Amino acid sequence: MVTTDFILAASEFSLIQTYFAQLTRGRSDVVKGIGDDCALLRGHPTELLAVSIDTLVEGVHFFADIEPFRLGYKSLAVGLSDLAAMGAEPAWFTLALTLPENNAAWLESFASGLAELAVQHNVQLVGGDTTRGPLTISIQVHGHVPETSGLRRDTARVGDKICVTGTLGDAGAALNSRLTGLNLQALTAEQHDYLWSRLELPTPRNTIGKMLRQCAHAAIDISDGLLADLGHVLAASHVGAVLNVDSLPISEALLQLPRSIATELALTAGDDYELCFTAPANKLRQLLEADVEVTCIGEVTTVPELVLVDHAGRVFETPQTGMGYDHFKQ
Amino acid sequence: MVTTDFILAASEFSLIQTYFAQLTRGRSDVVKGIGDDCALLRGHPTELLAVSIDTLVEGVHFFADIEPFRLGYKSLAVGLSDLAAMGAEPAWFTLALTLPENNAAWLESFASGLAELAVQHNVQLVGGDTTRGPLTISIQVHGHVPETSGLRRDTARVGDKICVTGTLGDAGAALNSRLTGLNLQALTAEQHDYLWSRLELPTPRNTIGKMLRQCAHAAIDISDGLLADLGHVLAASHVGAVLNVDSLPISEALLQLPRSIATELALTAGDDYELCFTAPANKLRQLLEADVEVTCIGEVTTVPELVLVDHAGRVFETPQTGMGYDHFKQ
Numbered sequence: 001m002v003t004t005d006f007i008l009a010a011s012e013f014s015l016i017q018t019y020f021a022q023l024t025r026g027r028s029d030v031v032k033g034i035g036d037d038c039a040l041l042r043g044h045p046t047e048l049l050a051v052s053i054d055t056l057v058e059g060v061h062f063f064a065d066i067e068p069f070r071l072g073y074k075s076l077a078v079g080l081s082d083l084a085a086m087g088a089e090p091a092w093f094t095l096a097l098t099l100p101e102n103n104a105a106w107l108e109s110f111a112s113g114l115a116e117l118a119v120q121h122n123v124q125l126v127g128g129d130t131t132r133g134p135l136t137i138s139i140q141v142h143g144h145v146p147e148t149s150g151l152r153r154d155t156a157r158v159g160d161k162i163c164v165t166g167t168l169g170d171a172g173a174a175l176n177s178r179l180t181g182l183n184l185q186a187l188t189a190e191q192h193d194y195l196w197s198r199l200e201l202p203t204p205r206n207t208i209g210k211m212l213r214q215c216a217h218a219a220i221d222i223s224d225g226l227l228a229d230l231g232h233v234l235a236a237s238h239v240g241a242v243l244n245v246d247s248l249p250i251s252e253a254l255l256q257l258p259r260s261i262a263t264e265l266a267l268t269a270g271d272d273y274e275l276c277f278t279a280p281a282n283k284l285r286q287l288l289e290a291d292v293e294v295t296c297i298g299e300v301t302t303v304p305e306l307v308l309v310d311h312a313g314r315v316f317e318t319p320q321t322g323m324g325y326d327h328f329k330q
Numbered sequence: 331m332v333t334t335d336f337i338l339a340a341s342e343f344s345l346i347q348t349y350f351a352q353l354t355r356g357r358s359d360v361v362k363g364i365g366d367d368c369a370l371l372r373g374h375p376t377e378l379l380a381v382s383i384d385t386l387v388e389g390v391h392f393f394a395d396i397e398p399f400r401l402g403y404k405s406l407a408v409g410l411s412d413l414a415a416m417g418a419e420p421a422w423f424t425l426a427l428t429l430p431e432n433n434a435a436w437l438e439s440f441a442s443g444l445a446e447l448a449v450q451h452n453v454q455l456v457g458g459d460t461t462r463g464p465l466t467i468s469i470q471v472h473g474h475v476p477e478t479s480g481l482r483r484d485t486a487r488v489g490d491k492i493c494v495t496g497t498l499g500d501a502g503a504a505l506n507s508r509l510t511g512l513n514l515q516a517l518t519a520e521q522h523d524y525l526w527s528r529l530e531l532p533t534p535r536n537t538i539g540k541m542l543r544q545c546a547h548a549a550i551d552i553s554d555g556l557l558a559d560l561g562h563v564l565a566a567s568h569v570g571a572v573l574n575v576d577s578l579p580i581s582e583a584l585l586q587l588p589r590s591i592a593t594e595l596a597l598t599a600g601d602d603y604e605l606c607f608t609a610p611a612n613k614l615r616q617l618l619e620a621d622v623e624v625t626c627i628g629e630v631t632t633v634p635e636l637v638l639v640d641h642a643g644r645v646f647e648t649p650q651t652g653m654g655y656d657h658f659k660q
Contacts, residue, residue, distance in 0.1 A: 031378055031477065032482065035483070035566075036416070036482055036483050036484075037382060037411075037412040037413075037415035037416050037483070037549075037550060037551055038380040038381055038382040038412050038413060038415070038416040038418060038471075038473070039380070039381050039382070040378045040379070040380055040416070040475065040477075041378060041379040041380075041381065042378055042379075042477075043373035043374070043378075043379050044373070045375075048361055048370045048371060048372060048373075049370070049371040049372075049373050049379070050368040050369070050370055050371075051368055051369050051371065051424065051456065051457055051472075052367060052368040052369070052457055053424040053425075053426050053457050053458065053459055053468070053470060054426070054459050055426040055428055055459045055461045055466075055468070056461075057428055057461050057462070057463035057464075057466075058463075059463075060461060060462050060463050061461070081367075082367040082368050083367075083368060085367035085368070086366070086367050086368045086370070088368060094381065094383040094470060095383075096383050096384070096385040096426070096468040096470075098385055098387055098466060126381065127381055127382055127383050127470075128383065129383050129384050129385045129468070131385045131386075131387050131390060131391070132387070132390050133387035133388075133389075133390050133464065133466060134387075134463065134464045134466075136385075136387075136428060136463060136464075136466050138383070138385070138426040138459070138468040140383060140424060140457075140470050141368075142381075143368070145370065147361070147370075147372075152362065152366055153365070153366050153367070154366075219367075220367060221367055236365075
């Protein structure tokens with residue numbers, strides 16, 4: 001805590017007690033939770049601690065008029081997705097919340113959104129700081145992962161299949177409908193809502209992430225777009241890839257758009273928070289037979305470049321309509 | 331990482347590589363540091379993990395014209411002070427940095443300030459997120475503490491002596507010289523600089539914090555002012571206290587001000603990041619004989635109230651000139 005918080009120490013504590021109380025209990029490995037200078041936590045006896053911190057800023061990462069429930073949900077989803085990409089089991093999170101004003105209804109709804117995911121993933125709020133300022137949310141997540149099975153970015157191998165979870169481009173379509181006037185009139189109201197849910201209520205893939213410990217060589221979550229994030233894996237692993245753009249998993253809703261636009265969004269738009277991973281073909285069978293949404297879209301190659309082809313093997317040029325992942329960029 | 335960071339993933343990584351590289355190495359318990367979805371850390375085999383997150387916002391917690399070196403230093407000091415108050419040994423930190431622009435000179439200086447303290451305390455940067463927005467710094471610190479010796483707020487006992495480290499009110503004097511026109515003309519230039527160093531380059535008391543594991547019952551760091559922070563300890567422990575205002579440790583610089591002002595600042599101004607702790611008299615001897623700056627200022631009592639007295643035992647009324655710890659508050 002610091003001197004000049006507008007919500008003073010005592011009221012800050014009661015703020016947490018009032019709105020976030022449901023998030024601050026439940027785990028026996030929390031020796032001392034919210035309310036002291038530090039939380040005291042009992043680590044896993046044999047596994048590594050996995051940690052990741054992410055910040056969401058109003059007007060940069062979300063629209064000012066987002067429902068606070070959805071903002072709370074998404075703020076935690078982003079962190080859980082990082083744990084999923086490492087195959088880590090979620091345990092705890094901390095919240096640094098900067099708010100322009102102390103608004104009870106807003107806080108209640110924001111906390112409910114956080115709680116929705118926190119309960120699902122058995123992850124407990126163990127520390128926080130609330131300050132006055134432009135709306136900014138930093139969340140750090142903590143999880144545990146066996147040392148031998150941590151998924152990384154730098155461990156893809158030549159010959160690995162490249163797979164993704166779920167469908168791609170949905171969140172990007174919602175974002176572009178508002179930012180660049182992407183026309184969604186061909187969609188039903190239900191399909192429209194689906195795309196917005198994908199942007200504002202992403203599903204972190206923690207169950208699949210843990211299954212990947214057994215079969216995958218490398219993994220990353222797709223927050224910046226498939227090409228950008230797969231690019232990180234390839235660069236870190238010193239390998240290349242061939243992707244078949246016709247095998248990209250595209251949702252029913254996104255299929256209502258012209259195929260070239262759907263493909264571009266699936267390749268370059270971010271915010272879907274799906275996983276992209278590489279695994280040897282013989283280890284994939286079990287995963288593909290399980291009831292999980294996984295699609296193989298390409299293969300890791302020796303030549304350090306990313307080549308896109310269509311179903312007939314023709315090289316595919318990425319369209320440059322500007323619907324990529326850097327839209328809030330000025 | 332999220333979709334719309336203005337500093338894109340690749341350049342974000344190189345930003346960290348360029349300016350923060352010196353902070354990202356050195357500890358053998360960091361299995362995987364900066365550059366993946368999560369950092370992977372090896373916990374202490376027997377001790378608890380202590381974590382704390384704090385946010386500093388421009389115009390709320392620091393002046394817009396603060397030297398970036400000092401801002402970097404202070405951002406980490408605030409977290410280390412929380413670890414000190416728990417008697418924890420610092421290990422790692424993460425940094426969520428929201429910046430209005432990508433300014434190389436600023437980043438270099440900010441990183442140097444962080445590094446100054448990080449090297450001193452052998453604490454390594456293991457994760458980060460850089461985003462565009464109003465200048466906001468969230469730092470989470472991580473440390474280790476034996477389960478049997480964690481200092482808390484709720485464990486003060488009747489009869490304990492109440493002690494503080496260092497001197498009190500220095501940071502508040504600097505703050506008030508700028509915010510409320512507190513007159514510092516009686517001070518030498520050196521004394522003036524000293525007060526500003528106390529505000530902007532606070533010394534986290536981690537060495538003393540670890541020594542307190544052996545002798546103290548309760549501890550807290552003084553970030554919101556002695557009365558407010560000691561108040562947290564008393565409330566959490568269901569006890570009261572008598573403080574002798576004439577025994578408050580006041581610096582040579584602060585003694586240049588009228589005594590009533592110096593006393594008020596020592597009682598109510600925050601940002602000094604000294605420790606306040608309670609301990610039985612018989613366990614204090616060793617600490618007081620060691621070469622550490624510790625002063626006993628009172629005693630824990632049964633009646634749940636905080637009574638101020640002077641050296642003659644007369645009840646002392648706190649002056650209300652408004653130089654307390656909530657100055658940025660509108």
